[in-house]
Amino acid sequence: MDKHAYPDTTINLSGTFYTVQRGWTEIVKPQTRFISRIPLDRVAVLVGTGSRVKKEIEEKLGVSLRIDSKEGLVETTPRPENAKNWDPINLFKAKDMVEKMKLYDEGEDFLCVHSLKSRPVIVLNFKTYREATGEGALSLAKIAERVRQEQRVNIMVSVQHTDIYRVAGSVNIPVLAQHIDAREPGSWTGHVTAEAVKASGAVGSLVNHSERRLTLADIGACIAALKKLDLLSVLCTDTPETSAAGAALAPEMLAVEPPELIGTGIPVSKAKPEVVTKTVELVRRINSEVIILCGAGISSADDVARAIELGTEGVLLASAYVKAKDQYGLLTSMAKAAIDASRR
Template identity: 45%
Template sequence: MFVLVNLKAYPCDPVEIAEAAADVSDETGVRVAVAPQAAHLSAVAETGVETWAQHVSPVEHGSHTGSTLAEAVADAGAEGTLINHSEARRKLADIDASLDAAERADLETVVCANNPEQVGAAAALGPDAVAVEPPELIGTGTPVSKADPDIVTDAVEAAAAVDESVDVFCGAGISTGDDLDAAADLGATGVLLASGVAKADDPRAALEALVEPLA
């Protein structure tokens, strides 16, 4: 089970969380990655934790002021990137171009989608994984695996129908070890979460409790 912690733009200490994530991953053997703001990628990567970008733009080197260049995030230490998070939605052609950019920079990719239909469309573009995240559940503390488990199982089926090599992750409302177990039982091979760690009073304790069922 892959645990990807998205720090979004929360007022947290990205290095503190990265250090905790690296320690928890080393101690438990669970794969844990952290996705900070682009400006913090290098500092987070220096902790040794697996580091992901929150986004890469569908551009190559050139006149693209304000874009997030895939090669730049790779140079900063990122190993993967989210694409099309529901807080940074993109058109299908831009998702495809961002995947091309990530491939150029040798970044692992997770494309986010709102529902199983979108999961199928995203899987057809050839990412490493897709993540189903109903936007109405993001940040609520109510995981989709409990609110509507059929969304997860249908997403797994939709991805498999297109490309069995594409993993399916589960996001939105993930915050506990039970949520990870439930996601795995429904066929997900990873989870995305944010506030459960980034807004926790003790991020290390939150991470330890989260991965305890997997350790």
Template identity: 35%
Template sequence: MTNNINYPFFVFNPKSYLYGEDLLLIAKRADELAMKYPECSILVTVPYTDISAVKNATKKIIVTAQHMDGIKPGRGVGHVLPEAVYHAGARAVFLNHAERPLTISDLGKSMKRAKEFGIQTIVCADSIDEARAVAIMGADVILCEPTELIGTGKTSDDSYIQQTNQAIKAINENILVMQAAGISTADDVYRTIKLGADGTGCTSGITTADSPIDMLTDMVDALVRAYKERG
């Protein structure tokens, strides 16, 4: 199975809301949806301690680490070793998230090490200028997400989505663009994909839903529908 991320794609990032059996339950549903819609990619970001369990329990989703340091085997207590992340089963990684920001130097090191293993890099960018810089650095996916909108339920406006899409594609049309700020409903997913994003994702909109599994399903269905209608 290829580890490349196809579009449209959806990312479920449970952060630290879920772990263990509760996380496995949703990961398995995500895997069913990935098999139902083989034309798209579904990624689940997983706490380090659950990477192996989720990988072993699924077949089609891309298991994704929530962070990774640009270190090599040796010293580094409390750091996240790329070799260990890969060995555990992760094939993609989030970098520079607002909750785990990196300096440009450290980001470059982590991206370099990820490429050594063929781990797909999903790099977060707060502004259009930051998105351009990350595009030049060669990210596989850029998550364009104004920090102030994270977890608010308020999505990025149309102009921000369209401008960041255009700015990134102008530098490298092969970089995938993810827009996910404030996504909390299936309608948000539909709108974001219709506006031209390659993918989107959600955290609290799923984890705090009355039925997280139903919300995940509705969001992935909306993603596929919007992409087909976009043509």
């Protein structure tokens, strides 16, 4: 690679200048490191039982954490060989995670909030609502981030493609695309690839939402493309039978939502509970690992609790959150209901 093909970006942090060379897989000139200070009583939180928390951060982000337990200092340095598809931005993500340790009482609580597959799960689909576009999307994502941190529930937001970069770069919360096309990078116009949403900062994508249906072949291709890039796939289905077929494709999450109930405020968990229980039964016969979500009409804390009581591990909702008068209050009540129901 031509060293001059990509312009350098110099970043000033705490009075120290670091240079990131675009397009490279390592940070250069000089070997970068961050020194963060955390309260002494948070050191054990960062380490975790059997060093679990520290190891997971190192492995997922390709960094090395050196901890001075007497001073509360943490040195973060890049170790690209420790992670797949390493990106220089991982170093900044690791620094941010270290400095957020003061918010948590236990390392396992921290992993619960930051693990993409922790349960229970609440996925917020912003759709193309005017209220959830541009600065509106960022505002809604910041509310979700606050609730995620306070309640320690795995909350994700699914935003329009044009808002992925803006939102992912501004909040510490998983951001999903709403759709990808079954296309490899190349001579296609107007298509959105898995590579594109990842480059914008998304951690995954919805697949086959009822408002953006795909053929079975394209569903398989999209899930495969996401897996190849270590991205999360949230497959949307409409019946127990299609859910079982989708489970065979091994998505990370599967959300069943009868389309006739979407946006009605009538939850499938109450209107058609048999759809949920049958879906759980059939999917578990085929795939014991996929996280099953309940969608369509979810609009209250009671709806969330009922969905989990029927055997799912979370919910997918849209208009109830986006158009709520008090998004923070609604989401907080839903998060608490999800936690309580999952413990019963």
